[in-house]
Amino acid sequence: MSVKYIPVQWNANKWKYDAALIVAVVAYILIYMEVGTPAAGLERPLDNLILRMRAFGTCAFWMLTFILCIGPLARLDKRFLPILYNRRHFGVLTTAVAFSHAVFVVSWYFSFSPTDSYVALLTSNLSFGQVLGFPIEALGILALFLLAILAATSHDFWLAFLSAPVWKSLHLLIYPTYALVVAHVALGYLQNSENQTFAFLLVGAGLTVAGLHFLAWDKERRVVAATTDWVEACRPEDIQDKRAVIVALSKEERVAIFRSGNSFSAVSNTCAHQGGPLGEGKIVYGHVTCPWHGFSYKACNGRSPAPFTEMIPTYNMKLDDGVLYIDRQANQPGTDVEPVIYEVADNG
Amino acid sequence: MTLIMIATWYLYAGAAVAVWFVLYAIGRLDENAESAWIFRPLLVPGVLLIWPLILWRCTVLWRGEDKLDRHRMPRKKQDRAAIVFVFAIPLILILAIGLRQDPSDLAGPIQLEAPK
Amino acid sequence: MAKPQEPFFVGWGKVPKALKTFLALSTASFVISFAVAAFAISATQTDTGSGAFMGQANAVGIMKVDPYPVLHVIESDKFEKGDVVLLSGGGKRGVFNRAKNLDGEIVQLAGLRMERGDLDGLQLRGGMRGLSVAENPDPEFEIEVEPLGRWKLAGEICDGKCLTGAMRPGNGLAHKACANLCLIGDVPPIFVSSGPVEGHEFLLMAGADGKRLGDEILDFTATYVEIEGEIERRGGMLVFKIDTDTIRLAK
Numbered sequence: 001m002s003v004k005y006i007p008v009q010w011n012a013n014k015w016k017y018d019a020a021l022i023v024a025v026v027a028y029i030l031i032y033m034e035v036g037t038p039a040a041g042l043e044r045p046l047d048n049l050i051l052r053m054r055a056f057g058t059c060a061f062w063m064l065t066f067i068l069c070i071g072p073l074a075r076l077d078k079r080f081l082p083i084l085y086n087r088r089h090f091g092v093l094t095t096a097v098a099f100s101h102a103v104f105v106v107s108w109y110f111s112f113s114p115t116d117s118y119v120a121l122l123t124s125n126l127s128f129g130q131v132l133g134f135p136i137e138a139l140g141i142l143a144l145f146l147l148a149i150l151a152a153t154s155h156d157f158w159l160a161f162l163s164a165p166v167w168k169s170l171h172l173l174i175y176p177t178y179a180l181v182v183a184h185v186a187l188g189y190l191q192n193s194e195n196q197t198f199a200f201l202l203v204g205a206g207l208t209v210a211g212l213h214f215l216a217w218d219k220e221r222r223v224v225a226a227t228t229d230w231v232e233a234c235r236p237e238d239i240q241d242k243r244a245v246i247v248a249l250s251k252e253e254r255v256a257i258f259r260s261g262n263s264f265s266a267v268s269n270t271c272a273h274q275g276g277p278l279g280e281g282k283i284v285y286g287h288v289t290c291p292w293h294g295f296s297y298k299a300c301n302g303r304s305p306a307p308f309t310e311m312i313p314t315y316n317m318k319l320d321d322g323v324l325y326i327d328r329q330a331n332q333p334g335t336d337v338e339p340v341i342y343e344v345a346d347n348g
Numbered sequence: 349m350t351l352i353m354i355a356t357w358y359l360y361a362g363a364a365v366a367v368w369f370v371l372y373a374i375g376r377l378d379e380n381a382e383s384a385w386i387f388r389p390l391l392v393p394g395v396l397l398i399w400p401l402i403l404w405r406c407t408v409l410w411r412g413e414d415k416l417d418r419h420r421m422p423r424k425k426q427d428r429a430a431i432v433f434v435f436a437i438p439l440i441l442i443l444a445i446g447l448r449q450d451p452s453d454l455a456g457p458i459q460l461e462a463p464k
Numbered sequence: 465m466a467k468p469q470e471p472f473f474v475g476w477g478k479v480p481k482a483l484k485t486f487l488a489l490s491t492a493s494f495v496i497s498f499a500v501a502a503f504a505i506s507a508t509q510t511d512t513g514s515g516a517f518m519g520q521a522n523a524v525g526i527m528k529v530d531p532y533p534v535l536h537v538i539e540s541d542k543f544e545k546g547d548v549v550l551l552s553g554g555g556k557r558g559v560f561n562r563a564k565n566l567d568g569e570i571v572q573l574a575g576l577r578m579e580r581g582d583l584d585g586l587q588l589r590g591g592m593r594g595l596s597v598a599e600n601p602d603p604e605f606e607i608e609v610e611p612l613g614r615w616k617l618a619g620e621i622c623d624g625k626c627l628t629g630a631m632r633p634g635n636g637l638a639h640k641a642c643a644n645l646c647l648i649g650d651v652p653p654i655f656v657s658s659g660p661v662e663g664h665e666f667l668l669m670a671g672a673d674g675k676r677l678g679d680e681i682l683d684f685t686a687t688y689v690e691i692e693g694e695i696e697r698r699g700g701m702l703v704f705k706i707d708t709d710t711i712r713l714a715k
Contacts, residue, residue, distance in 0.1 A: 210435075
């Protein structure tokens, strides 16, 4: 969906998505600073900058927790796919909130000293040899650095330039990032506050994220690699019209068999854009359409309609005794393949 | 502080790469970026941070060594990363909760010896 | 035979009707979870107690620079006679260099007062107006020194400035690096004991030799620790002369 790059390809759904994000973040910060803190009944007010550190820091953590839930939720329940659609804006906003938190920390805890702020940030706690009292600033800086990489490389250009596999590998950095953030919070603010509410929320958030990823991993684990040259797929009747069935050739390679009326075509399940699962998509206006970001391809040759230039591999198929078989050898991306025609009795 | 020096030089080098990359290289490497200028400033932060990776990709693309396996996603890698992650998070939390100190558990002052 | 088709969302298209309710509910719970989390976390923040800046103060008293510069008050508009006041400079700085030649002298001070319980602090103004030799010294005042024996205390090592009132909160692990920065800047370290010793909860810390402490305590700041050492009353303040090799994390 690229043609010429522009900064952001806005559309109505993205506007709504971003509006919900901004409402949530503004509500969080305002409620934290103006409603919750006055209700805490403190003898004296907290330093305003410490309050902001806490509000922005915990907000960024809460945001990151949601971001980490979206992927596995969408894999477990397709209804969550629209939330995945604009996840990159969520990520960029989270990075901005986390960055604000860092700015408040540096301008309060590491200022007013004869030592330079950044030198102070890196040197005033060097207790790397212990867990309690570990320099949480180092964890936070590293996490923020990784978040910045992810946010800065979220534009579609980077996907095309780095190629989806390299881009995806780079963006797996979100896992260590979240682990660093959990450690940063668990060895910092968690130890600082005597109340159980924060501990409860932190543990709940961490376990929810880990649990969802476990469920999604478990679902993925059941995929078994094919061993023959022609891989038995399914019966043509098993595919709903305009939809697909996904067949795994190996863990890394999956094929989506699309049905359009009586014609059946097999293309790579992996969208050339961001690796979205094409087989969970649909044929819309005659084109296979990715459920993630709406990239589309012709089923017969894996090419995006002009003026777009994306291409995905196609696969040869044969029909034998009422069963579809896929040639394990993928064709070059964009190769024409004659669709298999099969008269389906029930045109559901 | 050496770390700050290294970080500064890393960013300077990134800035040099960014100028070259954003003004010249991308127009050659990606036809969709040709004469598309407005989005380019958006790339600068990315170049600053991951310029070594960018130089590597440039050489791969220029030599035409880009493998046509863009449809093969690093699922195994993702699976492994996910499973490590699934265990790492609860571990960190258990460790941190276990270490939590409760001021009400602290012993009171004890006089070990009377003044001499 | 064929199952009813699942609704399908395309980003650039319209949201299918069947998904609209689901997405509206998801969005609402998303926003509400932010509001609830914000309130739950902020409304249960730990109270930081009474420490604060308390406005301008002037005082005349005896300067003692070991282990850290303090003033034993003889006369003041805000402090009581006999109070011992921790001295600091602007920001995260101590005043050892300004005070070192005035040890034992009667001096007059001006600056910003800080107070937390029986802990008093003064952030000196710059130059002579902040610290100078007193013009009409009152020689009758004497600092009584009384050894209190060897003790084992549990509590937290804090910096004497943030704790007294320069920051709220000025203790705890999230504040550890900041506390270290103050201590590196020569602000006096204070031990906050889990219980009072002879009526004092806050003790000025010193090495076993009674001199200032070095970097060896930085690993132990901001956590709850147990330390052994001699305690000595010097006027209105206790000094805890710690054996640094006895410091360990409290269980």
